[in-house]
Amino acid sequence: MSLTEVVIASRPVEGKLRAEHLGMVFERDGTSMSVLEDITLDVADGEFICLVGPSGCGKSTLLNALAGFVAPTSGTVTVDGEVVAGPDPRRILVFQERGVFPWLTVEGNIGFGLSEMSRTERKKRIAHYVQMVRLQGFENSYPSDLSGGMKQRLQVARALAVNPDILYLDEPFGALDSITRVIMRGELLRIWQTERRTIFFVTHDIDEAVQLADRVVVLSSRPARVQDVLSIDIPHPRNISSPRYLQLRDDLLKQIGLAYTP
Amino acid sequence: MRLPVQLRPVLFIVVLLVFWQIAVSSHPGQLLPGPWGVVLGIADLIRHGLLLKYVVASLFRVTWGFALAAILAIPLGLTLGWYRRGEMAFYPLLQIFRPISPLAWIPIAILWFGVGDLAAIFLIFVGCFFPLLLTAMSAVHNIPTVYINAGRNFGLSTADFVSRVLYPAVGPQLIVGMRITLGIAWLVVVAAEMIAVNSGLGFLIIDARNAGNRYDLVVAGMVIIGTIGLLLDFGMRSLERVKSFRWGYSED
Numbered sequence: 001m002s003l004t005e006v007v008i009a010s011r012p013v014e015g016k017l018r019a020e021h022l023g024m025v026f027e028r029d030g031t032s033m034s035v036l037e038d039i040t041l042d043v044a045d046g047e048f049i050c051l052v053g054p055s056g057c058g059k060s061t062l063l064n065a066l067a068g069f070v071a072p073t074s075g076t077v078t079v080d081g082e083v084v085a086g087p088d089p090r091r092i093l094v095f096q097e098r099g100v101f102p103w104l105t106v107e108g109n110i111g112f113g114l115s116e117m118s119r120t121e122r123k124k125r126i127a128h129y130v131q132m133v134r135l136q137g138f139e140n141s142y143p144s145d146l147s148g149g150m151k152q153r154l155q156v157a158r159a160l161a162v163n164p165d166i167l168y169l170d171e172p173f174g175a176l177d178s179i180t181r182v183i184m185r186g187e188l189l190r191i192w193q194t195e196r197r198t199i200f201f202v203t204h205d206i207d208e209a210v211q212l213a214d215r216v217v218v219l220s221s222r223p224a225r226v227q228d229v230l231s232i233d234i235p236h237p238r239n240i241s242s243p244r245y246l247q248l249r250d251d252l253l254k255q256i257g258l259a260y261t262p
Numbered sequence: 263m264r265l266p267v268q269l270r271p272v273l274f275i276v277v278l279l280v281f282w283q284i285a286v287s288s289h290p291g292q293l294l295p296g297p298w299g300v301v302l303g304i305a306d307l308i309r310h311g312l313l314l315k316y317v318v319a320s321l322f323r324v325t326w327g328f329a330l331a332a333i334l335a336i337p338l339g340l341t342l343g344w345y346r347r348g349e350m351a352f353y354p355l356l357q358i359f360r361p362i363s364p365l366a367w368i369p370i371a372i373l374w375f376g377v378g379d380l381a382a383i384f385l386i387f388v389g390c391f392f393p394l395l396l397t398a399m400s401a402v403h404n405i406p407t408v409y410i411n412a413g414r415n416f417g418l419s420t421a422d423f424v425s426r427v428l429y430p431a432v433g434p435q436l437i438v439g440m441r442i443t444l445g446i447a448w449l450v451v452v453a454a455e456m457i458a459v460n461s462g463l464g465f466l467i468i469d470a471r472n473a474g475n476r477y478d479l480v481v482a483g484m485v486i487i488g489t490i491g492l493l494l495d496f497g498m499r500s501l502e503r504v505k506s507f508r509w510g511y512s513e514d
Contacts, residue, residue, distance in 0.1 A: 067415070069411055071414070084486075086414075086416045087411070087415045088415075088417060089414075089415065089416050089417040092415055092416075093411065093412075093415055095408045095411070095412065097408070098406055098408050098409075099408055099412055101409065101412070101427075101430070102509035102510075103430040103431070103433065103506040103507070103509060104430075112426075113263060113416040113417075117424070142505060142506075142509065143509070144508070144509050162416065187496070252334070
């Protein structure tokens with residue numbers, strides 16, 4: 001018996017975020033192209049989900065549909081039983097690149113979603129998240145003066161500042177160098193463990209998925225379907241040279257068809 | 263001896279002026295007044311109180327024509343750029359109006375507004391309107407989708423979205439467009455003043471020639487026009503250094 005517990009995607013448990021029979025068809029030049037087919041997912045409150053799949057399979061499209069930026073052709077997305085009809089500050093999407101507003105300072109970006117708040121409350125909230133993402137001393141800097149990793153931390157801080165239920169991240173560390181990427185994973189885990197948001201994280205990096213996720217959703221190539229859902233049953237902090245880690249990593253590579261075959 | 267870099271263009275201008283003076287002195291036939299003659303001409307204008315009066319008159323028309331065009335063309339351009347259907351409807355009309363020189367409007371300007379400030383302001387308005395409209399439209403097209411999506415994600419009202427995402431995102435491009443357009447306005451005002459009014463720097467030039475071939479005053483007018491044009495451009499350029507716009511001009 002395999003040690004890997006394969007959890008079927010459509011668990012009957014009522015979750016935080018649900019996608020039911022999601023389909024997406026793009027019409028272009030009179031031909032229609034199916035990108036997503038019958039995607040059903042159930043994400044529990046506070047869960048960390050990673051979404052992997054071959055490049056161009058529709059990971060970002062799925063994320064945009066979940067976050068309400070595009071309407072699915074068929075099926076529904078619900079959060080707490082409420083149908084998602086558009087983007088909403090309760091669910092913030094963190095983009096891969098250029099997501100911070102270059103015309104605002106670090107403080108201005110973090111405070112972007114807090115205009116309803118009183119000045120003092122706002123100041124406090126900004127200071128809290130500046131500290132959380134370790135940008136002290138850069139409060140009045142513009143993004144052009146920040147490194148790639150700092151910009152992504154800033155984007156995460158801006159997202160967290162509005163106290164969202166769900167954080168969607170679209171390959172947020174994909175444009176960073178490998179050392180910064182490893183550091184950022186640690187930072188994100190630290191933040192997730194203190195803030196306990198539901199996180200839905202798209203990545204093309206198998207290691208990233210196995211290091212971060214509670215469960216990894218594997219999409220097939222286009223049209224994307226849920227090929228498998230793997231539970232990563234290793235407690236944090238994860239030892240990335242433990243046999244269990246390596247085994248899960250191999251399982252995931254196998255799923256994508258990249259397993260080592262001597 | 264090494265000259266500071268900033269002084270090199272100044273030195274070059276001085277050398278040119280010296281050559282100009284020498285050339286004029288050695289050909290008394292005088293196709294042009296010399297630089298000293300021009301300086302005396304400018305002094306003459308100051309003495310008669312005309313310099314300030316004409317500069318103010320020209321700047322007044324440019325300010326109004328440019329400001330009216332900006333107030334109308336920028337919001338309209340942003341709206342059309344945002345709603346592609348609106349743009350498609352306007353596009354052919356725009357492409358027909360755009361290549362018409364603002365000077366072609368002079369007879370109509372005089373017919374509608376008579377000889378006076380309004381006619382000149384109208385001509386500047388026409389000259390500025392289309393470049394600003396096109397700038398605003400293309401600025402909207404160039405906003406990275408990620409800014410728009412990030413703005414939408416935080417649940418802004420339409421008014422907030424426009425003031426906190428749309429305007430800042432197009433700001434740097436609008437400033438470049440406004441800088442170029444102000445240059446156009448300054449070109450148009452001179453031509454408009456030669457025909458449609460009785461004051462201003464354009465009028466000075468045509469009047470100096472008609473009323474006694476005072477070519478020293480003609481060239482004096484040209485020098486003043488050039489200098490003020492330079493200052494206007496310098497002023498607009500300084501906006502590009504504002505911190506919240508600066509991102510738009512550097513490679514990121």
